[in-house]
Amino acid sequence: MSSEEIKADYDGPWKEALSIYFEQFLLFFFPNLHREIDWSQPYRSLDKELMELGRKSKRGTKFPDKLFEVKLRAGDPLWILIHVEVQSQYDRDFTDRIYRYNYRALDRYNRWVVSLGVLGDNNPSWRPCEILYTLDGYEFKFKFPIAKLLDYESRWQELESDDNPFALMVRAHLKTLATTGKMAERKQWKWTLIRSLFERGYNREEVVNLFRFIDRMMTLPTSLEQELKTEIIRYREEREMPFMSQIEEMAKEEGIEQGREEGRQQGREEGRQQGTLQTRREDVLEILQIRFAEVPAEVVASVNQIEDIDLLKQLHRQAIAIPSVAQFQQLLNPETES
Numbered sequence: 001m002s003s004e005e006i007k008a009d010y011d012g013p014w015k016e017a018l019s020i021y022f023e024q025f026l027l028f029f030f031p032n033l034h035r036e037i038d039w040s041q042p043y044r045s046l047d048k049e050l051m052e053l054g055r056k057s058k059r060g061t062k063f064p065d066k067l068f069e070v071k072l073r074a075g076d077p078l079w080i081l082i083h084v085e086v087q088s089q090y091d092r093d094f095t096d097r098i099y100r101y102n103y104r105a106l107d108r109y110n111r112w113v114v115s116l117g118v119l120g121d122n123n124p125s126w127r128p129c130e131i132l133y134t135l136d137g138y139e140f141k142f143k144f145p146i147a148k149l150l151d152y153e154s155r156w157q158e159l160e161s162d163d164n165p166f167a168l169m170v171r172a173h174l175k176t177l178a179t180t181g182k183m184a185e186r187k188q189w190k191w192t193l194i195r196s197l198f199e200r201g202y203n204r205e206e207v208v209n210l211f212r213f214i215d216r217m218m219t220l221p222t223s224l225e226q227e228l229k230t231e232i233i234r235y236r237e238e239r240e241m242p243f244m245s246q247i248e249e250m251a252k253e254e255g256i257e258q259g260r261e262e263g264r265q266q267g268r269e270e271g272r273q274q275g276t277l278q279t280r281r282e283d284v285l286e287i288l289q290i291r292f293a294e295v296p297a298e299v300v301a302s303v304n305q306i307e308d309i310d311l312l313k314q315l316h317r318q319a320i321a322i323p324s325v326a327q328f329q330q331l332l333n334p335e336t337e338s
Helices: 011-020 022-029 031-036 047-053 094-109 149-161 165-178 183-199 204-217 222-239 242-253 265-292 297-304 309-321 325-332
Strands: 066-071 079-087 113-119 130-135 138-143 146-148
Touching: 011 022, 011 066, 011 079, 011 165, 011 204, 011 265, 011 309, 022 031, 022 165, 079 094, 094 113, 094 130, 094 138, 113 149, 146 149, 149 165, 165 183, 165 204, 183 204, 183 222, 204 265, 265 297, 265 309, 265 325, 297 325, 309 325
Parallel strands: 079 113, 113 146
Antiparallel strands: 066 079, 130 138
16 A cells, blocks of 8 residues: 555544543633533533434435533533534634534534534645634624644643543644655654653553554554564663563454464464454453443453453443443343343
8 A cells, every 4th residue: 555545544533532632632622611510510412312313405414423412610600511623634614613513512402512523634824723604793603712733743742741531632643744645754753652651651541541642643554564564673672561462463463473482373374363352342341441430340350251342342432431330231132131
């Protein structure tokens, strides 16, 4: 596959990061709004309901990125919705789309909706943030705050010293954008960012999550990806870092051999398959632990018994959005439904 054929995956990592680190997202990009929210009260992701806001149009079916319900520290009303759109390329209909989702959510939930935009495109002058229409005394104005990722290029040292997960997300996004068609350079930046995970003192869950975001966003040709995974394994071996075991499994999932011995291909294939299964199981359980703190032992046991990779992928997506661990347990054991 040529460099030109490699397409970066911006949307997936951003949406997953928003699901897991919503509070940190607001703290990083919109600190004033963050201060207005009562974080002692759990916020609620409306991912399932979110899909109903999509509508068929001439441009196809579109869905907003994320919608959350939060409680404010003061004011009337206390509960509002926060709608987030991450846009990685120019879209002339962006402001119209933001407005449509805003009023649809307001109409559906009868709550004020605060819309936020994150612009990850490569045009410094494109900053859509309002709609204004006037006619014979009639005036309509809709304005929303935005964060332009290109603005952070001049704040690189600040990003490097910030432990907020979105400081790393911005760095990964900017370097992915800057290395379009420059895969060797992207590989070097990808390794630099991954290595910083192990040098910044993140806990295990943060390392695994942030590694996954970087790995998915900064896509590489297979040959360079293999070189990078080999470097990761060598780095771990040299520093005897046992907490990197799951990342090694991610490396094996991409087809990298941990050992250097030749032959015994069947044994390596079996080991890779088992490593992939274990990685998927751990991904599911880690999302549940991050979201709900306590995961029942029977849920852990059930997940660890699953041998179907496609099922584990599906459960991983459901673990990100499901409202409670009890409902997730019901997915694992539907026969117990009353």
